[in-house]
Amino acid sequence: MTTADQMNWSVRVHAERFDPGAELNAFTARNPNAGAIASFVGQMRDFSRDSAPSGAPISSMTLEYYPGMAEKQLSALLTEARERWPLDDASVIHRFGTLTPSEPIVFVATASAHRDAAFSACEFVMDWLKTKAPFWKKETTDAGGTWVAAHDGDTMRAAKWRNTKS
Amino acid sequence: MTILYFAWIRERVGISEETVSPPGNVTTIAQLIDWLxxxxxxxxxAFxxxxxxKAAKDQEHVPHDSSFLGAKEVAFFPPVTGG
Incomplete structure (x- = not known):
């Protein structure tokens, strides 16, 4: 049963907007045996941390990605999560293309018998995604376009999982 | 061998992709960067x-001191900022 379930593990990378609520409902419905489901939604901020002046309103954002490698890296993240925690299922969705403020960018959901594994695996997938999945954000403000800089905090969060096994 | 560029590295190079044949003494990612x-x-x-x-050899992250020999494609990009 476990093997068949793992075939459902899904990675989706697309330009179309998605509905996080509908995705979570679908994920929950396909995991009737899981006692715990954790999810994360990353959405587009409406102000810039990187453009000058800091805090400037963002009119839109463009996400560039590396087709092929992005899907491959996200699949590898789910495989790694499955090796570390007793998961029933996991799903990740990531957008590319042009987004406007408050649109969802990324969705991660994990299902397990108990909440510890679901919470930890969800956090792990997001932390590693931030440093491994080949996506790049470019924000557009009144001042023009600015490539978002990588943050040291993300690198440190990802590094903490290197020595941590559940 | 195909070279791919992304984000501001792509913008600075001015193209997203090119086919190159580096000389035989260029074997590591760092040497490839120097040559490009x-x-x-x-x-x-860009460089x-x-x-x-950052570099990827056939869609896997690789350090600059690694060999790219045998690669079908090598990609260069800034630190990733997805999520």
Whole structure:
């Protein structure tokens, strides 16, 4: 049963907007045996941390990605999560293309018998995604376009999982 | 061998993709960067700050001191900022 379930593990990378609520409902419905489901939604901020002046309103954002490698890296993240925690299922969705403020960018959901594994695996997938999945954000403000800089905090969060096994 | 560029590295080089045949003495990612940087002022600008250049060999992250020999495609990009 476990093997068949793992075939459902899904990675989706697309330009179309998605509905996080509908995705979570679908994920929950396909995991009737899981006692715990954790999810994360990353959405587009409406102000810039990187453009000058800091805090400037963002009119839109463009996400560039590396087709092929992005899907491959996200699949590898789910495989790694499955090796570390007793998961029933996991799903990740990531957008590319042009987004406007408050649109969802990324969705991660994990299902397990108990909440510890679901919470930890969800956090792990997001932390590693931030440093491994080949996506790049470019924000557009009144001042023009600015490539978002990588943050040291993300690198440190990802590094903490290197020595941590559940 | 295909070379791919992404984000501001792509913008500075001025193209997203090119096919190259480096000489035999160019075997590591770092040497490939040096060789590519000499191709045009755009390439030089893209590769100016090596610490901010990440590489992938056939879609797997690789360090600059690794060999790219046998690769079908090598990609260069800034640190990733998805999620």
């Amino acid at each position: 940087a000499a191709r045009s002022p755009g390439h030089a600008a 100016k700050d090596r610490a901010r250049v």
